Amino acid sequence: MVEMTPEQIEKLKAVGRMQKDKLLQLGKDFTANNEKYDATIFTCNATSCHSGGGQNVYEALKQALETAGLTDRVRLVATGCMGLCAAGPMTRIEIKGRRPFLYKEMTPDVAHLIVEQHIKPLLGHPEIELKLAPHLEEKELSMDLPFFTKQRRVVLKHLGSSDPEDLGEYVANGGYQALIKCLFEMTPEQVLDEIKKSGLRGRGGGGFPTGKKWELLAKAPLVDGEKFIICNGDEGDPGAYMDSCILGGGAHSVLEGMLIAAYATGATSGWFYVRAEYPLALERVELAIKQAKKAGILGKNIFGTDFSFMAELRIGAGAFVCGEETALMMSLEGNKGTPRPRPPYPTEKGLFQKPTIINNVETWANVPQIILNGADWFASVGTETSKGTKVFALTGKVKHSGLVEVPMGTTVKEMVEDVGGGTSTGKPFKAVQTGGPSGGVIPAKELNLPLCYEELKKIGSMMGSGGMIVMDESDSMVEIAKFYLGFTVDESCGKCAPCRLGGYQMLKLLTKIAAGKGTHADLEKIKEIGSAMQKGSLCGLGQTSPNPVLSTIKYFPEEYEALLQDKDEKKGC
Amino acid sequence: MTEENKAKVDAIIRKWSGKRGALIMALHELQGQFGYVPWEEALYLGQELGIPMAKIYECLTFYNYFKVKAPGKYVISVCDGTACHIKGGASLLEELEKELGVPAGTTTDDGLFYVQVVRCLGCCGLAPVMVINGVTYGKLTTDKIKSILNEWRAKEGK
Numbered sequence: 126m127v128e129m130t131p132e133q134i135e136k137l138k139a140v141g142r143m144q145k146d147k148l149l150q151l152g153k154d155f156t157a158n159n160e161k162y163d164a165t166i167f168t169c170n171a172t173s174c175h176s177g178g179g180q181n182v183y184e185a186l187k188q189a190l191e192t193a194g195l196t197d198r199v200r201l202v203a204t205g206c207m208g209l210c211a212a213g214p215m216t217r218i219e220i221k222g223r224r225p226f227l228y229k230e231m232t233p234d235v236a237h238l239i240v241e242q243h244i245k246p247l248l249g250h251p252e253i254e255l256k257l258a259p260h261l262e263e264k265e266l267s268m269d270l271p272f273f274t275k276q277r278r279v280v281l282k283h284l285g286s287s288d289p290e291d292l293g294e295y296v297a298n299g300g301y302q303a304l305i306k307c308l309f310e311m312t313p314e315q316v317l318d319e320i321k322k323s324g325l326r327g328r329g330g331g332g333f334p335t336g337k338k339w340e341l342l343a344k345a346p347l348v349d350g351e352k353f354i355i356c357n358g359d360e361g362d363p364g365a366y367m368d369s370c371i372l373g374g375g376a377h378s379v380l381e382g383m384l385i386a387a388y389a390t391g392a393t394s395g396w397f398y399v400r401a402e403y404p405l406a407l408e409r410v411e412l413a414i415k416q417a418k419k420a421g422i423l424g425k426n427i428f429g430t431d432f433s434f435m436a437e438l439r440i441g442a443g444a445f446v447c448g449e450e451t452a453l454m455m456s457l458e459g460n461k462g463t464p465r466p467r468p469p470y471p472t473e474k475g476l477f478q479k480p481t482i483i484n485n486v487e488t489w490a491n492v493p494q495i496i497l498n499g500a501d502w503f504a505s506v507g508t509e510t511s512k513g514t515k516v517f518a519l520t521g522k523v524k525h526s527g528l529v530e531v532p533m534g535t536t537v538k539e540m541v542e543d544v545g546g547g548t549s550t551g552k553p554f555k556a557v558q559t560g561g562p563s564g565g566v567i568p569a570k571e572l573n574l575p576l577c578y579e580e581l582k583k584i585g586s587m588m589g590s591g592g593m594i595v596m597d598e599s600d601s602m603v604e605i606a607k608f609y610l611g612f613t614v615d616e617s618c619g620k621c622a623p624c625r626l627g628g629y630q631m632l633k634l635l636t637k638i639a640a641g642k643g644t645h646a647d648l649e650k651i652k653e654i655g656s657a658m659q660k661g662s663l664c665g666l667g668q669t670s671p672n673p674v675l676s677t678i679k680y681f682p683e684e685y686e687a688l689l690q691d692k693d694e695k696k697g698c
Numbered sequence: 699m700t701e702e703n704k705a706k707v708d709a710i711i712r713k714w715s716g717k718r719g720a721l722i723m724a725l726h727e728l729q730g731q732f733g734y735v736p737w738e739e740a741l742y743l744g745q746e747l748g749i750p751m752a753k754i755y756e757c758l759t760f761y762n763y764f765k766v767k768a769p770g771k772y773v774i775s776v777c778d779g780t781a782c783h784i785k786g787g788a789s790l791l792e793e794l795e796k797e798l799g800v801p802a803g804t805t806t807d808d809g810l811f812y813v814q815v816v817r818c819l820g821c822c823g824l825a826p827v828m829v830i831n832g833v834t835y836g837k838l839t840t841d842k843i844k845s846i847l848n849e850w851r852a853k854e855g856k
Contacts, residue, residue, distance in 0.1 A: 176821045213824075363783075364782075366822060
């Protein structure tokens with residue numbers, strides 16, 4: 126690399142200072158332009174709604190506005206995830222001076238009706254009564270549903286009410302102002318202290334204190350002039366899509382979190398590692414990086430300071446184990462993704478043997494909010510040891526299935542009955558499964574359990590990245606345990622014996638039991654193997670893969686018992 | 699390898715040559731170009747990037763996402779993520795396999811359909827879900843499978 130002369134650096138910095146003003150102006154321009162509109166139609170085009178026809182709804186609304194000649198008075202926005210995916214595609218109408226109004230299960234054929242009956246009469250007359258055709262009225266979704274009122278959206282705040290592709294709108298909503306605050310008003314040490322003080326813990330599952338992790342990297346010296354940070358977007362838990370939606374609807378907030386970490390720790394570049402199965406998330410990360418480069422948010426001497434940082438996108442290739450940090454780094458280096466023993470920890474020898482930290486998508490997205498609103502604000506939400514909010518993908522047999530964000534400490538009961546609206550089948554609720562293939566079940570009798578790291582661990586499950594599957598009376602716990610174990614056996618990389626052989630043998634025994642051919646001895650053997658895997662496996666995948674089996678045996682022993690051949694022999698399990 | 703294919707691989711090589719950890723990305727682009735990772739093209743890519751074929755093959759077989767054989771014209775992805783599983787994703791697959799006469803991971807004899815099981819497509823609210831060449835079928839029941847397949851067959855005049 127050619128060294129720059131002091132004059133060249135000064136020139137670069139002058140450009141950077143201008144870029145900062147230009148970026149802030151972009152936000153102001155957006156606000157000024159937005160004020161011209163009398164109404165806004167937000168229509169969800171995140172993965173779930175998009176799959177359900179969201180794009181067609183958007184096109185139909187666009188057409189209807191054009192036909193009505195209202196394009197200069199009504200803004201139409203294709204947004205990120207609005208949350209209630211089961212009722213998608215969703216569309217929200219906001220008319221100045223009036224409460225927002227939500228439509229569920231949108232179809233293209235009602236688009237012109239919405240424009241004619243809802244928007245046209247109310248434009249400029251927000252006080253008049255809304256008169257809708259009966260089949261349009263049926264599509265109203267109350268904004269007073271506990272699904273909405275019980276949530277506290279911090280990370281997801283702007284997802285359903287902004288254009289994820291508009292950098293100006295992100296800035297108008299406070300975006301990149303946390304970064305600017307860090308660069309111009311705070312020292313790296315102060316940023317680090319703020320994150321430590323906030324109590325933020327990793328949202329990918331383990332719950333390691335984020336500030337502590339950053340501190341380790343800050344203390345690590347540069348190796349060949351480099352230190353790295355990684356965004357783990359390899360959301361492999363089947364049935365969880367929080368990171369997909371956060372990246373798809375708010376890629377800039379994740380990038381901003383990474384930039385702030387880089388400033389605090391001295392990292393020189395960042396890597397996004399995102400699942401190939403998430404085309405929308407990939408597209409938006411790529412766009413965010415491109416926009417940030419152009420706006421001078423990424424590059425050398427950012428905003429005229431001495432801080433430089435670059436970010437790149439790398440795509441996963443469908444291996445669950447790559448969510449494990451050492452396996453992820455192997456994959457990023459262009460190898461098959463198998464884990465390696467720690468120590469050395471990534472902060473000593475990480476990606477390409479350079480000091481590295483890895484945080485999950487949601488963790489990164491929390492960072493700008495902490496800087497903007499302060500550590501105390503963040504720590505005021507949640508429990509003693511689990512601060513802030515947590516995003517969950519609430520799915521399975523629950524009425525209001527979707528993406529939700531609640532304060533840490535919200536109880537299982539509140540999640541299932543209030544936010545989720547109870548079971549979708551009307552049958553009694555039996556259990557929820559959290560933490561995916563690494564987690565366990567929470568039985569109905571533990572309804573008052575607060576959702577936080579410690580409590581979940583205590584009952585044999587884990588927070589995981591936020592998958593939450595609701596099951597009713599008709600679901601067999603043995604079946605669900607078999608499903609998860611089948612998944613982890615399939616995804617085991619095969620490097621260490623406890624995971625490779627233990628999982629396989631355990632699955633064989635479990636299949637035998639499920640088929641009604643097992644015995645008490647088999648059940649005991651399963652527990653024994655499970656315990657050996659937890660203690661002896663090399664990485665998190667193997668250590669946690671017995672959890673779904675062991676936790677269902679613990680809470681639903683009668684279901685296993687009923688399947689055993691020698692069930693009448695009193696042994697208990 | 700045809701000249702045309704070589705030119706496509708050359709473009710990928712130019713993009714990733716000299717970059718760190720390029721292999722997985724280059725393989726993604728190969729699959730993007732050809733629908734799968736063809737052997738000869740991968741071999742050429744490896745030679746030019748200085749990566750032994752053994753390592754390329756290791757990655758191709760390790761990662762689920764890569765295909766080493768050309769899939770059928772229409773790729774059917776049946777989701778067996780947890781949400782889809784407990785809502786009947788497995789029975790969708792059974793019905794598909796019965797209807798097409800091939801197990802998951804294979805292509806029908808006429809080369810039309812390739813069936814694969816995927817783990818979560820990120821639209822759990824629509825569970826159970828199946829996707830055919832980018833078209834999503836949500837809240838699906840087994841009785842609809844036949845008519846959906848017939849719609850795709852009709853495109854081919856079959």
